[in-house]
Amino acid sequence: MARRKHEEEHESHERWLVSYADFITLLFAFFVVMYAISSVNxxxxxxxxxxxxxxxxxxxxxxxxxxxxxxxxxxxxxxxxxxxxxxxxxxxxxxARKMRGMAGDIRTALGPLIEQGKVRVTHSKRGIAVEISDSVLFDLARAELQPASVAMLTTVAGLVKANDNLIQVEGHTDNQPIRSTQYPSNWELSAARAASVVRLFAENGIAPQRMVAIGYAEFRPVEPNESVDGRARNRRVTLNILADNKDEVAVLPTDAPHPTPAAQ
Known part of the structure; x- marks a missing residue:
């Protein structure tokens, strides 16, 4: 008898679908497990x-x-x-109403100096900033308050004494170097000037726990130091009367690009 010719089986080209389906199923199960782990009550x-x-x-x-x-x-x-x-x-x-009223009282008390451009009073969500030119407060390269400035600062102290706001006093200088025995650099001079204002406030009844004195030296300028007017503008003391939301404000800004100042 003639032997029946063996027919070759037809090769399937769709076997990859089985492996692909298994892979998708495992991947789905993996994500379900990961989601279940991440959902913590x-x-x-x-x-x-x-x-x-x-x-x-x-x-x-x-x-x-x-x-x-x-x-x-x-x-x-x-x-x-x-x-x-x-x-x-x-x-x-x-x-907010209390801070607006305090800012208005300070502007009224320092009106003549504001008109002369030697004092600037600004009000923001952070609080009240009173920027005072150093020529109003100190002699050149000195940190002792002038007699005329004592009366002005005493008036400001009387306006803020009744409140419990924190007060941050900042001392600033220009970029001209100072190398005296008492002040080897602008760090010491700016910190000493801020401390003089804080000490006067404490003597006028403001709780010392409410205040901090900071010296920034020449590293927080508000004008370029290339001109005489710019350097005069940078030599200043700033009184920051912080708002009541003390948890939302810091003594030093966290995003400050300048070196850490010397603080007293």
Whole structure:
């Protein structure tokens, strides 16, 4: 009998689909597991953490054993924020009104010097800044207050004494070097000038805990030092009467590009 010719099996070119489908399934399962791991319930985590701490310390857990679902927390958060903002609105308005009134009183008291361009008073969310030219306060290369400036600063102290705002006094110089025995550099001179103002304020009843004296030397200019007028503008003392939101302001700006100043 004639032997039947063996037919070759047809090779399938779509076998890769099986491997591809398995890979997609595994990848999907991997992302599901990763998402499940990353979704931590904050309430459960806090209860577990307090329970472990209390177990080791033999104390009663301080956390309330009420677990709130994440969607419930998210749903209630905007309402709580809105309620908190509404509750603080009268307080913030009162603070802003107080700062505006204080700035107006200072402008009135220092009116003649403001007209002469030797004093500048500005008001912002950070507080009130009173910039005073050094020619009003000190002799050249000295840190002792002139007798005429004592009366002016005493008036300012009387206006801010009744409040509890923090006061930051900054001393600034131009870029002309100073090399005296008492002040080896502008760091010492600027810090000593700021300290003189702080000491006068303390003598006039302002709590020392409210104040800080900072010397910036020539490293915070407001005008170029190439001209005589620019150097005169940079030689100044600035009184920063900070706003009541003390947690939101810092003694030194965090984004300051200048070196850390010498502070007293």
């Amino acid at each position: 904050e309430g459960k985590y806090r209860v577990l953490s307090d329970s472990l701490v209390s177990a080791f310390r033999n104390q009663t857990p301080s956390s309330v054993s009420v677990i709130q679902l994440p969607n419930q927390v998210q749903a209630g958060t905007p309402q709580r924020i809105a309620a908190s903002s509404a509750a603080r609105a009268p307080e913030l308005e009162a603070q």
